[in-house]
Amino acid sequence: MRFFHCDSLIPNIGDEPVVASAWERFVQDKPLAADGVRKVVLASWQRCRSDAVDPGTHFAPGTAAEYVRQLQRQNQDLCDAARPALEDLRDILRECGTLIMLGDRSGTILQLNGETRVRSVGEEINLATGGCWNEEVIGTNAIGTAIAMAAPVQIHANEHFCLDVKRWTCAAAPVFDPFDRTLLGVVDVSGVKETLHGHTLGLVMAAARQIECELSRRDAALHERLLTRAIDNFIRYASDYVVLIDGRGRVVRINGDAQAMRDLYGVRFPVQVGSPLPGLDLALPEPNRRSQYPDWLRAEWLHPVTDHDGMLGTMLVIPLGAGGNRRTAVSLPPAAVTMPAGDDAFGNIIGESEALEATKARARRIARLDLPVLLLGETGAGKELFARALHRAGHRAEGPFIAVNCGALTRELLASELFGYAEGAFTGARRGGLPGKFEQADRGTLFLDEIGEMPLDMQPHLLRVLQDGVVVRLGDTRERRVSVRLIAATNRNLDKEVAAGRFREDLYHRLCVVSLQLPALRERPADIGLIIDHLNREMARKYGCEPKQLDPDAREALFGYSWPGNVRELRNVFEVMFALTEGGIIDTSLLPPAIARTADMSASTAMPISFGNLKEMERQAIRDAIANAHGNMSMAARALGISRSTLYVKLAAIRAQPESLPKNENRDRAT
Structure with missing residues (x-):
């Protein structure tokens, strides 16, 4: 009796006759043998049956040229980020007689590269720009099945569901948004079935990861520009509910009392960083965007965020003052925002000099913003004192305040202190493991003093927590979500540290969303x-x-x-x-x-x-x-x-x- 590798990611050419026989029995609704067809393929065939896909379909449906151009404009970021990866694939597969494609989330081909002869053969089944290869319309194929599974897949010859596609072999991998992990599109390599090679799946998976890395880099740069342009408005509207949305309609930052906003307007929507807000994707034409606005959204609450290159995103400002009836534009300048004397968290910071009072006034304004703060100042200038005051004056005052001195611990100790460790992670590890400072500071504030002393190889781990809000303990694989306001402090010039290669630039920009320069004592002798x-x-x-x-x-x-x-x-x-x-x-x-x-x-x-x-x-x-x-x-x-x-x-x-x-x-x- 012959056994088949039904769970394998890579098809086996030797299985092709058995797969062909199984397909015939399947479309005739006859029972199949226990083995012979890979599980991923059989699951796809079953979806095709549920969607009533005709196995006799000769080619994929096409899309009008104008609509294809519209899709390309809407997916411009994806197309631009994918270009280097697709060019690398083309160079590697130049002699292989294959087509290299990028599809959108619906399976429509946006870009295609390949030899003229192979492209001509592909056009017979509309394996061409504008062709829609969703599983629901053309059955089992790498593009559509990768989208349906949200996972890489290779489909070979008789594994395809529709007859005229069975002469092809293809491998595809989905591309996910690195910010919110939604599906953006798919990379595919296809050729006639004689071009099957096991390494093709690995190549498209690597290309998809390369595209995601490029998208992540672009997102970080865009969000940095967006936050830079919007930070003054966060201070200006500190008493309101503010949501900063990027150009693709995704939430980047939130500040304000969500419960007060719900009580005033009856708005019920789950807003969290990374989630999309309908109607705010700037890639869509304005009439389309307006038609998607939720019922509760008022046009006057939307404020464009722009720079010299045009619109970067949108700031949604839901007014909370005076019962929500006042205009969103406030008349008081930021300097007028004060706290009652008896509740002044900064009252314990001794001094009345002009330099210190100006610093405390700025600190009071930014305390209510749930944003990372970088405290700059010489050693002994009172950075931890300001950090504790920022915590007490902020929205997380009821949560914990956890302080860590990054310069006082070795690299190994700092890693376990920040991220915690699992049982058995190292010799002497506590039974049951130990939560790190990020977990201990959940729903509160984590103060990282002497952040400039953090080892370079540890900085990517900190960056990931700041980006994703997820912590993985040393020696563990489980992800733990945390919500922490980060306040960092340094007496170093981080710009010079970045230039010297001793501090990551992307981490610096994540930490320095808002900065506060503390005056030295000699600058306030009074x-x-x-x-x-x-x-x-x-x-x-x-x-x-x-x-x-x-x-x-x-x-x-x-x-x-x-x-x-x-x-x-x-x-x-x-x-x-x-x-x-x-x-x-x-x-x-x-x-x-x-x-x-x-x-x-x-x-x-x-x-x-x-x-x-x-x-x-x-x-x-x-x-x-x-x-x-x-x-x-x-x-x-x-x-x-x-x-x-x-x-x-x-x-x-x-x-x-x-x-x-x-x-x-x-x-x-x-x-």
Whole structure:
């Protein structure tokens, strides 16, 4: 008895007589043997019977030339993205006597390449541009069956359902939208049955993946432009329900209170990132789009988003203020958006300087936007403090706030911390596995500090989570969907890091949807006194005593210092001085050497501090810290109130100067 590989992806030429006999019995409605026809083929034949496909059909139906041109315009992105992959296929299969085709989601051929002789033979069955090869009209074939299965397939000779197609062999693979995984089209290679080759299916699958990668790249670039153009409107309409839609009608961003929107207008539609909204596909003619608008949609809620190249997408703004009866255009400028004083999440950030107040005002506006935020600023400037305030002032305030320092963990530890791990993923893995920070931050905020320190090979994994909202634990295959607002922070210049190849450009643009530059302490010297007074009260509570007086000379020295470690350095210095003071007065004898030296220099020169002098003070502070720590870099970094990685960055800049560092600065590089 002969056995057949009925589950194989690749047809077997030796099975052809058996398949032919089985087809004859099938169309005569006679029972078939248990084996002999691949399952994928038999399932297709059964669909053909259900759709009443005539097995005697001679050729695929055609499409009017004008309608084909309309389909090509509607699928322009697909056609453009597919061109390089189809050209590669043509070069590989140049001598094979095959046709290379791209079809749309309905199975209509949009593009076709191949030798003139083979094209002439194909035209006999309308295997040509405009031919519709949907399974419902021309039966089992690679194009139509791949669409019906949403999976790659190879169909050979007698496996086709219609008689006049049985002299052909074909392989096809579907192309999916990388953003929402909907079917966009199909790549197909077809030839007369003598051209059957097992590698053809692999080639079309590779071509389909290449097209998806190109579409993903184009989508990322388009969405970046779209978000850049729309970000001001997100701030402007912060009190409304806002949906940003790309040119193909897919949701890119959502912001606002969905329940309030439903209560006001009775709108019931499932809106999530990636889902399409009817009538907003810009590839369709405007009359067609308007006819598809849902009943609840008002034309005045739609705002085009454009740049120099034309329309990029649409912003849907559903007004929520004043019971939804006001006009969508608001009269208040963004700067007028404030929070009640008692509910101000930023009230704990000490300072009243103009620079800090401007930063807090911008932070209040962007807090309500459920968008990624990149905090930029020097070490110790208060990035985590701002991150926590953004969380408390946002829509996810009731959710968790999870913080991770990307610069404090090894690559392996960082991967398991962020993404979690499955049981048995590595030696010592906890029984039952462990959820990562993304899962722990679900429905809340994840703060990634020192994001610029993240290893380059880990960055694609982070990018995937940001794009798809899906986490896969180490050692696992299960996908877990998470909804997290990401706030990242860095003291590095990420533009330079991208240019140097140390940071992925696509990840940078995903993180930097909204940026917030935090001022250094030296840029807001008027706040130093307020911070010192606040620290004095805090230390008094901590040490169980009364607040202490600060000697005028000591206060002047603290005011005159450049504070390269910013507020963190000021806190560390003041706490040491407070703790070491035996009486009730903090005097200059307790000043760290670098600050005391700066005060002496200021007194002797009586010159105003310039930016150049500040840089020299910073360099001197680093030299002193290394000398006092006897070369122990970890101890020096702690004394300065900065991370060890930041200290090394500053050292690299100092080495470029003609003056040398203390000789023992390399002593404890590995500490």
